[in-house]
Amino acid sequence: MASVLKKQTFSKEQRQKRNYLIHWLYIRKEYDECLELIDDTLKKVDQLAEYPLFIKGLITRHQGKIHESLSLFQQAGxxxxxxxxxxxxxxxxLFLLGRHKAASEVLDEAIRLGFTEDWEIWHNKGMCLSQLKRLEDAKDALMRANSIQRHDCTFIQLGQILTQEEKYQEAIDVYLEALEFSPENPELLTTVGLLYLRTGENFRAFDFLGNSLTHDPRNSKTILAAGSIIQDHSDMDVALVKYRVAAVQTPNSAQLWNNIGMCFFGKQRHVAAIACLKKALYLDPFEWIISYNLGLVHLHTEQYASAFHYFSSSINLKPDFPSSYMQLAIALSRLDDYDNACAAYEKAIEMDSDFLFHLNYAVMLVNNGQVDKAREQFDQFEALYAEADEETKNSDKDVGVMRSLLMNVLGRN
Structure with missing residues (x-):
């Protein structure tokens, strides 16, 4: 009887005071004390207190207890x-539990209840639909969210969908629109820079990445991207300085160690290059480009068996990259495996019309006495080489030298 009287005397004013105290403890992140007060409050009111249940749901989710948080929010609901x-x-x-369809349906119920002008509902719906691969519906929901109230996270999510669809220019336009409202957001600046890098506009990419670094000079993602552009322009020492800063922030980044390794390779420091690339491979054994780069370094140092191993591994991870087959063919030819080298060249040529494939194939055929077949490959090389622009033709001096030698050997002068 005493406990019943106690529940009856727990007045509305007392509840409000408790809710205020619960809120105060929660925003101070004093979660243990907050949970004690919530449990005591719920015990006094037979678990029928909306706000304590809501706050307990937030705390338990923060602690990683997603199922428990869902149950608490449903009780509050x-x-x-x-x-x-x-x-x-x-x-x-529900979204965090991977139940994206159910999460979307709950938001649909909110919309049916009349909450149609809440940007967060439309943003979250867009995220759910994106996970369900309903990309057009997801884009519509995200654009509806932006029409209600613009937020950087909505622009970023919309841009990610467009990037996923390989609509890079549309994605850039979305991010540029976002930058009109948040011109100093490093994440947006970096993302635009990376997209320009992907579309081959390196100067514009470097401009945005540099701008991002002025606002967040220790952003490892930005440093890595800027360093890769510097590295592409053969300024290995400056790139290594950039990477040293990034290594402090993300010492276990496979991509970072891969780039450092290729910097050392560009400086002809092969032992250091192999050490860095092997560390990258240890950190991410399923990244095909690391195996490919290890193959290149071993091929350059005449370790042909090791080169064969790494190129084979790269092909297993990414079988649709034609250059891997050409490099594998070079390694096989150095190992005197003529038949398999021919098969690798044929596979590379089948996948892509690159004049380098035909040139290297012709060289191998000449070295193995197959002059007639070499002439066929050289003629195909000449046709593709003639179509290339001057920048491409002059990008590798060895191509011109090898072309002249083959012309003499094959009587094509």
Whole structure:
């Protein structure tokens, strides 16, 4: 009887005071004390207190107890089914559990209840639909969110979908629009820079990446991208200085160690290059480009068996990269495996019309006495070489030298 009287005397004013204290403890991140007060409050009111349940749901989710948080938000939702904040948190917990369809349906219910002008609902719906691979519907939801209220996270999510669809220019346009409202956002600046880098506009990419670094000079992602552009222009020492800063922030980045390794390779420091690339491979054994680069370094140092091993590994991870087959063919030819080298060249040529493939194939055929077949490959090389622009022709001096030698050997002068 005493406990019943205690529950009855727990007045509305007392609840409000407790809710205030719960809120105060929560924003101070004093979670243990907050949970004690919540549990005591819920015990006094037979678990029928919306706000304590809501805050407990937030804390348990922060602690990684997603299922428990979902149950708590659903309890709070039963007490007040029209509370849009609770509905959004139910959806969020479902999303984190990978139940994207259910999360989207909960948001649909919020929209049916009349909450049509809440940007967060449309943003979260866009994220759910993106995970469900309904990309057009996802883009519509995200654009609806932006029409209500612009947020950087919505622009970023929309840009990611467009990038996924390989609509790079549209993605750039979305990010540039976002930068009109957040011109100093390093993440947006870096993302635009990376997209320009992907589309081959290196100067514009470097401009955005440099701007990003002025706002966040220790952003490892930005440093890595800027360093790769510097590295592409053969300024290995400056690139290594950049990478040294990034290594402090992300010492276990496979991509970083891969780039450092290729810097050392460019400086002809092969032992250091192999050491860095092997560290990158240890950190990410399924990244095909690291195996490919290890193959290049071993091929350059005449370790042909090791080169064969790494090129084979790269092909297993990414079988649609034609240059891997050409490099594998070179390694095989150095190992005197003529038949398999021919097969690798044929595979590379089947996948892509690159004059280098035909040139190297012709060289191998000449070295093996197959002059007639070499002439066929050289003629195909000449046809493709004639179509290339001057920049491409002059990018590798060895091509011109080898072309002249083959012309003499094959009587093509």
């Amino acid at each position: 039963q007490i007040n089914p029209r509370n849009v904040e609770t509905i959004k948190q139910i959806s969020r917990s």
